[in-house]
Amino acid sequence: MSSESTGPVRGKRPPQGQPVVDRALSLLGAFTDRRRSMTLSELARNAEMPVTTALRLAARLVEWGALERLDDGRYVVGVRLWEIASLSPRGHGVRQIALPFMEDLYEVTRHHVLLAVRDGRDAVLIERLSSRNAPSVAYRVGGRLPLTQTAVGLVLLAAATRRFQDEMVSEPPELEPGMATFTPDELRRQLVDVARTGLAVVHRSAPSATVSVASPVQDADRRTVAALSILVPDGSTSPQAIAPAVRATARAISRTLGYRHEKFDGVHIRPDLEAD
Amino acid sequence: MSSESTGPVRGKRPPQGQPVVDRALSLLGAFTDRRRSMTLSELARNAEMPVTTALRLAARLVEWGALERLDDGRYVVGVRLWEIASLSPRGHGVRQIALPFMEDLYEVTRHHVLLAVRDGRDAVLIERLSSRNAPSVAYRVGGRLPLTQTAVGLVLLAAATRRFQDEMVSEPPELEPGMATFTPDELRRQLVDVARTGLAVVHRSAPSATVSVASPVQDADRRTVAALSILVPDGSTSPQAIAPAVRATARAISRTLGYRHEKFDGVHIRPDLEAD
Known part of the structure; x- marks a missing residue:
């Protein structure tokens, strides 16, 4: 036998x-x-x-x-x-650090909040916070998402090597219902954009019309270790309106992972001089 | 070799x-x-x-x-x-169902909320919600807790077979700092109590003085599949005050798992007759 x-x-x-x-x-x-x-x-x-x-x-x-x-x-x-498995630094480790921040983001937005890491040619969803009444989404924790068709995927792919990007860009995507697909040229432009802005926006029409906004989570070595995203019903909120909250939360998680941001170039307002 | x-x-x-x-x-x-x-x-x-x-x-x-x-x-x-591992029904499965309810409990109480299942002679912590500023606790997600010295442990042990209980009761406990320990007789009385009331209360003095209140999560077959607990600084809130919230949340999770509670014997108030 x-x-x-x-x-x-x-x-x-x-x-x-x-x-x-x-x-x-x-x-x-x-x-x-x-x-x-x-x-x-x-x-x-x-x-x-x-x-x-x-x-x-x-x-x-x-x-x-x-x-x-x-x-x-x-x-x-x-x-x-x-x-x-709960000892996996890229699975549970990042999730443990990110969860309180994700809860904050969920609390102020009440939308799905997702965290994903790359594993080979896919993204793996390591956490999702949703209210019991939120619109259905296609992904469950532990499930896989395509790199070239999701906001978290684009963020993770934009951080990969040029060779791996070329490989994924030229690979014909598996079509999932309602999912955004891009031509290789569109995809390359997207990846350049995502790398520059630290933000990916993807619209999807099924299982419900949604828009995802994702931003990278980076560690002390400035490597992108995860992607954080928020998923809202399309039309309800403009991606521009929620992008700052996603970026701020991704930065807060990165900071806790040891990432040091560029020098602060805003202005500190003395609290005692601020209006109420 | x-x-x-x-x-x-x-x-x-x-x-x-x-x-x-x-x-x-x-x-x-x-x-x-x-x-x-x-x-x-x-x-x-x-x-x-x-x-x-x-x-x-x-x-x-x-x-x-x-x-x-x-x-x-x-x-x-x-x-x-x-x-x-995220496909483990007793690990991630129960957790997925319980998480939104745990978030609700956390939101109204702002205390640590824990969910544990039994694995052999220990409890395994499968979820813990904590604010970043909450007092430190001894347990991490994926970690093991003693059955005979913690509130979740007592709930899980109270649901085990009599033979297994006897085995655990007669086993000398490993002493952890600040942890409640019971004599075999105390332990037996506790287990009877927990089985009757659906509630376990355990005080602990280190790493900080805390009290835990736990209640069973049951499935469609009326088996205890997990224990839910809340952990508060000792002295801040009486266990009696938080017990109803823990029991109500554990029942809500059980209901979602298919558990049918005894006939409702309260009174339904017609919403249109209720005061604002």
Whole structure:
């Protein structure tokens, strides 16, 4: 029974055993937003391995706590994995620092507030604050967003290397309903613009007409580590009106991450001289 | 070079290769709150395996995205693992549903609001809302709390089987500074009380004098899936004053999870007859 579906060597037991690790990882990778619980045979099918292999590996993962087994025998992702994952600096770390600021932004605007980081060729949503009554959005925490079609994506892509940008710009985008798509030339202009202004604005017509305004979150080394955005019903508020709040909040998070902004070139008003 | 430190069979290469998976998991398990980034040799030491084994396994984990390698060569937990972990129903799932309600509770009280689930012999904190200026607390999201010494822990323990309760009650608690500890008899009485009232109250004197009030979150099958608590400076507010807000919020989350409460036995006031 050969099962080297994910390993580099097919149909042959490799000497060092790494493909066993790959198979275990592919069991974890079989879980998606739409497949949050699976029977053993679903798990085996989606991870592309024999049921006996899946059973053996799933047992190890359950024992460690990476998976949990429900009363009905279905497998789900375990709390122990969630606990370790909460130590991810780019996932939970940035989120922990950003959350109080995001709450402030949410409180003054009452619109969806999103935080995303780049992972490979996608953005991953690491936090979203929404009121229970806010219009529906397409993204959930832990979900992936396209780099070339979303405001947070453009902010993250604008901070990437020129070579990676060229690669993404020339790649035909997967069309999602109602999503803004740009020609390669438009996209290149956008990225230059975003890098210059520190702001990306993207309109979307489905699942509801919305406009997103995003701004970069930068660390002590001036690297863009995340993108913060606000998502409002299109027509309700002009992007220009909410942009300052998004930029100010992104700067506040960056400052807490150690980013030192350019010299302050405004004027400090003495509070005792200010009108009430 | 023997490295079967976590496998059941020591010093012998096992036929089915599962211990390779165990070793990969122990690499993940080497990350803790205080060890969020490690060099290869630190990783190998903490996971108790030879450096060569750690290097080989870490490379697989990096390739999949469970780990990430920083510019300085240190390893951290990766965003991809965080993404999969966000599918954990007991971790992120409950949290997603609870978060808006927790925000409401935070907004009306301005105190720390915590949500925890049970994992084995501990509670795991899955969400905490705090203002940037709130008094320091001992727990971080993803961290573990003792079942027998915290309000959320008592709520979770009160919902466990009698056999598990007996086991935990008779186990001598690890003493943490300032933490409430109970004799086995006190603990048993507490658990009966918590089960009857749906409320646990615990005082703590360090790192600051606080009182926690916790209440169970229950699902459609009337199982306690999480505990919600609020943590206030001791002396500032009486536990009796905040208990109703905690219970009401825990019930609201339970209702959203499908829990059907007992028949409403109050009186509906017609809004048009109410005073302004």
